[in-house]
Amino acid sequence: MKNLKEISTRLEIAKKKIKISEKKIESSNAASLGKALKISTELVAAVAVGTTIGYILDSWFDSKPLLIISFFIIGVVAGILNVFRAAKKIGEN
Amino acid sequence: MSSNPMHQFEVYPIGPEINLGPVNLSFTNSSLFMLISSVAIILLLFFGTKKKLVIPSKVQLIAEMSYSFVAKMISDTAGTSAKPFFPFIFTLFMFVLFCNMVGMLPYSFTVTSHIIVTFVLAATIFIGVTIIGFVKHGIRYLELFIPKGVPIVLLPLIVIIEIISYLSRPVSLSVRLFANMMAGHTMLKVFGGFVISLGLLGGWLPLGFSVALTGLEILVAFLQAYVFAILTCIYLNDALNLHH
Numbered sequence: 001m002k003n004l005k006e007i008s009t010r011l012e013i014a015k016k017k018i019k020i021s022e023k024k025i026e027s028s029n030a031a032s033l034g035k036a037l038k039i040s041t042e043l044v045a046a047v048a049v050g051t052t053i054g055y056i057l058d059s060w061f062d063s064k065p066l067l068i069i070s071f072f073i074i075g076v077v078a079g080i081l082n083v084f085r086a087a088k089k090i091g092e093n
Numbered sequence: 094m095s096s097n098p099m100h101q102f103e104v105y106p107i108g109p110e111i112n113l114g115p116v117n118l119s120f121t122n123s124s125l126f127m128l129i130s131s132v133a134i135i136l137l138l139f140f141g142t143k144k145k146l147v148i149p150s151k152v153q154l155i156a157e158m159s160y161s162f163v164a165k166m167i168s169d170t171a172g173t174s175a176k177p178f179f180p181f182i183f184t185l186f187m188f189v190l191f192c193n194m195v196g197m198l199p200y201s202f203t204v205t206s207h208i209i210v211t212f213v214l215a216a217t218i219f220i221g222v223t224i225i226g227f228v229k230h231g232i233r234y235l236e237l238f239i240p241k242g243v244p245i246v247l248l249p250l251i252v253i254i255e256i257i258s259y260l261s262r263p264v265s266l267s268v269r270l271f272a273n274m275m276a277g278h279t280m281l282k283v284f285g286g287f288v289i290s291l292g293l294l295g296g297w298l299p300l301g302f303s304v305a306l307t308g309l310e311i312l313v314a315f316l317q318a319y320v321f322a323i324l325t326c327i328y329l330n331d332a333l334n335l336h337h
Contacts, residue, residue: 033312037269038320045265050257071257074250078257082265 039086043079050075096289098282102206102275123210126202130191159187166323171330178329185214186322193274193314197307205317206274208267215267218325226332236335266324270317277310 054071058064106119141156149157163183167175175182189205196203204210226234238255239248284306287299 033316037273037316038324041265041269041272042261045268046258046261049261049264053257053260074254075257075261078254078261081254082258082261 035086035090039083042082042086046079046082047072047075050078096286098279098286101202101278101282104207122202123204123207126195126204127192130188130195130204133195134187134191159183163322166319167326170323170326171333174333175326175329182322182325182329185218185325186318189214189270189321190315190318193318194311196274196278197311197314203274203278205270206278208271211271212263212267214321215263218266218328219263222325222328222332225329226335229333230335234332234335237331262324262328266321270321273313273317277306277313281306281310 050071050073051068054068054075057071058067061067104121104123106117106121107125108120111118111120137152138156141152141154144150144153146153160183163186164179167179167182171178192204195201196206226237230236238252238259240251240255243251281303284299284303288296288303291299
């Protein structure tokens with residue numbers, strides 16, 4: 001019986017150690033690097049999409065520089081919004 | 094020719110050219126390396142789960158770790174309602190990871206360094222997630238574009254901004270993976286070229302850089318697969334649980 005008790009205490013110590021190491025992994029550098037890489041393209045993608053939509057609409061309505069300029073600006077706003085949201089998500093965790 | 098750093102990204106057909114109308118369906122080196130990655134995944138998981146030992150062997154350990162890694166990622170980011178999509182996300186993660194990692198082998202071809210490959214993956218996810226959202230919430234899914242508490246005057250502008258933000262998801266998802274892989278492999282090749290051109294005297298410094306960059310590239314290969322999968326989970330979460 002004494003042997004069993006010893007094993008259970010050892011098990012508990014080992015479990016605690018696992019929990020500590022898991023916490024370390026969660027806040028490791030690799031995860032934050034992933035988040036940083038994620039944010040970097042958010043801004044560019046929204047600007048590109050906005051400009052493309054503006055260009056397509058311009059050729060539809062034949063209003064050459066007007067829509068592409070306004071959709072470029074809207075794209076920038078959407079990109080900043082994306083970055084803001086992504087950064088907020090990191091802050092929540 | 095082969096000293097050109099972009100030469101490694103060239104796609105050429107292997108075997109006969111197959112044309113289906115205007116579509117060229119030839120088996121290319123890109124298809125070959127996709128096939129190699131898929132077969133490698135199947136072999137790993139087959140041999141990893143064949144003998145179910147209590148104390149796992151190395152292959153079984155890798156298979157089990159990849160399973161629990163993806164399972165944990167899904168439950169952390171998308172919750173329990175995303176559990177039915179585990180097979181899809183697991184396949185996606187393993188495919189991107191293996192394509193990236195196979196691309197790190199010398200003389201191999203990096204499938205994910207082509208925007209068309211990554212964009213098809215991202216577009217499939219984007220369309221799929223949108224359909225899931227509409228199936229689950231019906232027309233109320235469009236509420237995603239209307240943030241709460243916005244004055245009615247600003248609403249048209251906000252809706253356009255939200256739609257562009259939504260449409261930018263597949264672009265950012267695909268460009269991120271493609272750009273990271275292509276930039277990394279080009280850089281490796283450029284530094285490799287420096288070693289040759291600087292010769293025995295000055296070639297040691299770029300050689301050191303090459304070694305360091307290879308390590309960095311392996312990290313990036315894993316990270317990009319991870320980011321790709323985790324963003325799929327986040328988009329799925331947005332579609333399944335409609336609140337923001």
